[in-house]
Amino acid sequence: MSEDTAVDLLTELLAFDTTSHRSNLALIAFVEDWLNRHGVTSRRVPDASGEKANLYATIGPPDRPGVMLSGHTDTVPVTGQAWTVEPFRVTADGERLYGRGAADMKGFLAAVLAAVPKLVEADLAVPVHIAFSHDEEIGCVGVRTLLADLAEQPVRPAACLIGEPTSMHVATAHKGKLGARLHVRGKACHSGMAPEGVNAIHAAARLTGRIEAMAAGKATRGPFDERFRIPHTTLQVGTIQGGTVLNIVPQDCRLDFEIRNVPEDDPEELLGELMRFAASLEAEMRARHPDAGVHLERLNDYPGLSMADDHALVDFVLALLDDRSLERIGYGTEGGLFQRELDIPALVCGPGSMAQGHQPDEFVTRDQLARCGAFLDRLIDALSGPQARQRLIAAGLCAHDST
Numbered sequence: 001m002s003e004d005t006a007v008d009l010l011t012e013l014l015a016f017d018t019t020s021h022r023s024n025l026a027l028i029a030f031v032e033d034w035l036n037r038h039g040v041t042s043r044r045v046p047d048a049s050g051e052k053a054n055l056y057a058t059i060g061p062p063d064r065p066g067v068m069l070s071g072h073t074d075t076v077p078v079t080g081q082a083w084t085v086e087p088f089r090v091t092a093d094g095e096r097l098y099g100r101g102a103a104d105m106k107g108f109l110a111a112v113l114a115a116v117p118k119l120v121e122a123d124l125a126v127p128v129h130i131a132f133s134h135d136e137e138i139g140c141v142g143v144r145t146l147l148a149d150l151a152e153q154p155v156r157p158a159a160c161l162i163g164e165p166t167s168m169h170v171a172t173a174h175k176g177k178l179g180a181r182l183h184v185r186g187k188a189c190h191s192g193m194a195p196e197g198v199n200a201i202h203a204a205a206r207l208t209g210r211i212e213a214m215a216a217g218k219a220t221r222g223p224f225d226e227r228f229r230i231p232h233t234t235l236q237v238g239t240i241q242g243g244t245v246l247n248i249v250p251q252d253c254r255l256d257f258e259i260r261n262v263p264e265d266d267p268e269e270l271l272g273e274l275m276r277f278a279a280s281l282e283a284e285m286r287a288r289h290p291d292a293g294v295h296l297e298r299l300n301d302y303p304g305l306s307m308a309d310d311h312a313l314v315d316f317v318l319a320l321l322d323d324r325s326l327e328r329i330g331y332g333t334e335g336g337l338f339q340r341e342l343d344i345p346a347l348v349c350g351p352g353s354m355a356q357g358h359q360p361d362e363f364v365t366r367d368q369l370a371r372c373g374a375f376l377d378r379l380i381d382a383l384s385g386p387q388a389r390q391r392l393i394a395a396g397l398c399a400h401d402s403t
């Protein structure tokens with residue numbers, strides 16, 4: 001892969017403001033055009049609004065499962081961040097290439113697109129699929145239409161590489177997340193007659209206390225998964241809003257909380273436990289006023305990713321990297337969805353670091369782009385030629401009878 005091509009492509013990609021709330025179609029059109037110019041057809045999988053789309057392409061024999069290179073096209077906002085460079089234009093400063101999404105994850109998209117000419121030339125024994133999604137940053141939302149689309153296809157990818165920034169190390173696991181909101185409804189009255197009302201903040205505080213107690217229970221009793229820096233499930237309340245003025249018993253209170261679970265834990269079970277507590281609290285509140293209660297609103301969720309460190313795909317990918325150390329990541333990816341919904345083994349490996357992702361003056365280094373390019377070059381070589389089939393069978397990427 002030409003490093004200059006990857007830098008040029010990154011320059012183009014960064015110029016599209018694809019903050020999640022905006023349309024990503026201009027970027028998608030640019031990618032389609034690039035693929036077209038190399039003779040690669042792709043198809044859009046649009047969202048309901050028609051303002052956004054995922055893009056999917058297959059290079060190589062289309063009737064066999066292949067390796068999917070997966071990335072998201074959207075970025076987090078720059079609003080409220082102290083950028084010292086223009087976020088939607090590349091700023092090159094020595095090793096560093098600055099811009100919103102440089103690390104998370106347009107650097108990876110650029111490296112993949114720069115590999116297209118070599119992919120097209122290669123004698124691929126199994127195909128490489130390109131899957132670029134939208135609305136990842138708001139809870140892996142956009143990829144779900146692509147998952148539904150792939151579930152209908154006669155051939156699905158055999159493996160997935162998610163190019164989120166890991167400094168080109170391999171990550172085999174991340175936690176799942178469930179975000180939800182509790183609406184607590186009390187009964188307002190003058191605070192001088194407080195016992196005649198139902199205090200929504202007091203009730204929300206008891207729910208908060210319960211969430212904190214559940215979090216403490218997870219920290220002491222587990223389950224534990226030492227692949228994570230915090231090796232157990234965590235729960236926390238992130239925001240709370242309630243009340244109007246001091247001399248009115250508050251009628252409403254709203255709290256947002258999240259569960260970030262290790263793959264060994266079931267967040268639905270934890271949510272069920274919390275809601276059983278909420279139901280008994282609600283019964284208590286309703287005994288004092290029939291309109292009082294607690295209502296759950298689910299915000300979003302995505303599953304954790306959990307691949308065994310000795311999975312054949314891990315060996316296969318590590319053999320293509322200079323540095324074979326495994327990385328722990330503290331963020332979520334679409335990988336858990338590919339694994340859960342389509343049973344596709346997934347690993348995370350991409351250029352740049354999440355230390356820069358979501359931050360002002362986000363950057364990726366030229367060295368990281370070059371390492372990603374070298375990795376993709378080796379991947380293409382491993383998938384090509386007469387020896388490829390044996391390598392792929394060993395990695396579980398290709399069944400004995402499928403070629």
Ligand SMILES: [Zn+2]
Nearest residue numbers: 072104105164
């Ligand atoms: Zn990302």
